[in-house]
Amino acid sequence: MIERVRGFRDIFGEELEKFNKIREVSREVLKAFNYKEVILPVVEYEELYKRSIGDFTDVVEKEMFSFTDKGGRRLALRPEGTAGVVRFFIENKLYYKRPYSKLFYEGPMFRYERPQKGRYRQFYQVGAEFFGVLEPISDLEIILISEEILKRLKVSYKLHINSIGCRVCRPKYLEELKKFLREREGFCKDCQRRREKNPLRVLDCKEKSCQVLVEDAPKIDDYLCKECKEHYQKLKELLGEFKVEFYENPKLVRGLDYYTKTVFEFEVEGLTVLAGGRYDYLVEELGGIPTPAVGFALGIDRLVPLIEPPKREEEAYLLVFFGNGNYRYLQRILNSLKPKKFEIYPKANLKKALSFANKEGFKFVVIIGEDEVKGNYITIKDMQRGEQKKVYML
RNA sequence: GAGGGUGUAGCUCAGCGGUAGAGCGGGGGACUGUGGAUCCCCAGGUCGCGGGUUCGAAUCCCGUCGCCCUCCCCA
Incomplete structure (x- = not known):
């Protein structure tokens, strides 16, 4: 038997209903904030990810689904969405077309890592990107959207935020931190490796x-430059104004190199x-004008x-037909039922049909037997109440 | 990439050296046009895969693959 590939999975039934609910709620909220959807390829040049996510991150170093195509191009299955959106943003020169752009996407991402709880080799993300605004109001909007989506999905989360500085102050901090770490002994095996690579x-x-x-290691807070400090401060004020509950977490780090200033996680x-x-x-690093x-x-x-899972939609009807071959009559019924959700039971067996309807959660069973055909009516049985009534046809 | 657990009927699992089991589900019937209750019957699975040990292996050993969990890292 040929089975699923490791780390890949099928989504079906109730799981799919929940899956779709998340997509729908997300796009509802995103559209309310006037974000425009963009559908992007799943494959890009490997180089795009190396340059955006960072050559030496785990995502690029050991988790990329990269390959060489028949034309000798080095390609990769997208491990995340932002790089592609930025590529799109630049390729279409959106920075010349409007003062700012708000985009969103959804779809599968791929990472070659060990499958685990909540972790698959093909996983799905919904993402949004707000280009062109430096002010913390843009951070706020992104966080408000995130919050709104999670609220509508009724999950209780904890928001962690941090500022990791910019190109001016971050390198300085990292140097100091590395220096500090170098001077100590007794770190665990992982940390000895992390000391230089991911301090x-x-x-x-x-x-x-x-x-x-x-x-008593150096704290990022003490190293943030004036601009970063003000930005972070302002964002926290805004979050306060908007009654967004958050936890400052100076240890919050992201694994992708492109992040600057604000980073956040809903846990x-x-x-x-x-x-x-x-x-x-x-944007600048990938060849666009600084944005x-x-x-x-x-x-x-x-x-x-x-x-x-979302509530069951409209009530469904199960039709049982044993009307002695009078399909013309059945067809009349079907026409009048058209706007409803229905299914025809494929056997002329009332008992089985009822049992089936019961198991499958049909709200009504429409009985069309010889008596009904003869009398020009149908019998509708309410499966919950157990009552049934005749409905005469015009 | 490292560590631990696990893999037997559609599902949940028992069996742990001597001819493959239960519950649930599924199918049929008791009840020829009335379900969700009860009772009866049936289903027939390369015991993940490949080697080995043994008179004999689902049961022991080795390898391999999948799944789950932890670490690493990430959404």
Whole structure:
């Protein structure tokens, strides 16, 4: 038997209903904030991701679905959405067309990593990007949208925010932090590796011993430049104004290199379900004219287990026909039922039909037997009440 | 990439060296046009896959693959 490929999955039934509910709610909210949808390719040049996400991030280094096509091009399945949107933004020179642009997308992303809870090799995201505005009001909008989506889905989350600085202050901080880490001994195996490559990660290592070592490490707050500090301060004020509850988390780090200043995560039961931040240099770095931006992405797959399935839609009718071959009569019934949701039971067996209707949750069973045909009526049985009545045809 | 768990009927699982089991579901019937209750009957699964040990393996050993969980990292 040929089975599913590792890390890939089929989505069906109630799971799919929840999946679609998340998509619908997300686009409802995004459209309300006047974001325009864009559908982008799943494949891009590998280079796009290397340059945006960062050559030495885990996502690029070991999780990319990259390959060479028959024309010798180095391509990759998109591991995330922002890079593609930015490529689109630049390729279409949207920065010349309007003062700012608000875009959203949804679809599958691919990462070659070990499958785990809430983690698949093909997973689905909805994301939004707000280009062209440097002011914290844009961060606020992105966070408000995120919050609105999660609220409508009725999940209870915790919002963590942080500022990781800009091209001016971040490098300075990282240097200091690395210096600090180099001078200590006794880190765990992971942290010894992280020290140089990903020093911020050392700060939230789970090992007790590392936590102790890191207690008086330099804090990003003390290194933020004036502009970053003001931006962060202003954002927090705005969040306060808008009654957005948040937790400042100086250890919050993102794994993608393009982030600057604000980063945030909505966390539910220990899993991040939605995350994002600013990326003020990415457009420029990928060849566009300098354009600040901020965005988020939510993981549909991670939200699915956390929400209630949508309520059953309209009531469905199950038709049972044993009218002695008088299909003309059946057809008349069908015409009058057209706007309703119905299904014809494929056997002329009332008992089985009722049992089936019961199991499948049909609200009504329409009985069309010989008596009905003869008397020019149909019998409609209400499966919940157990009552039935005759309805005469005109 | 590392560690742990697991893989037996559609589903949930029991069996743990001697001829494959239960519950649920599914199909049929008791009840020829009335369900959700009850009772009866049936289904027939390469025991993940490949090797090995053994007179004999679902049961032991090795390998392999999938799934789940943790770490790494991330939505």
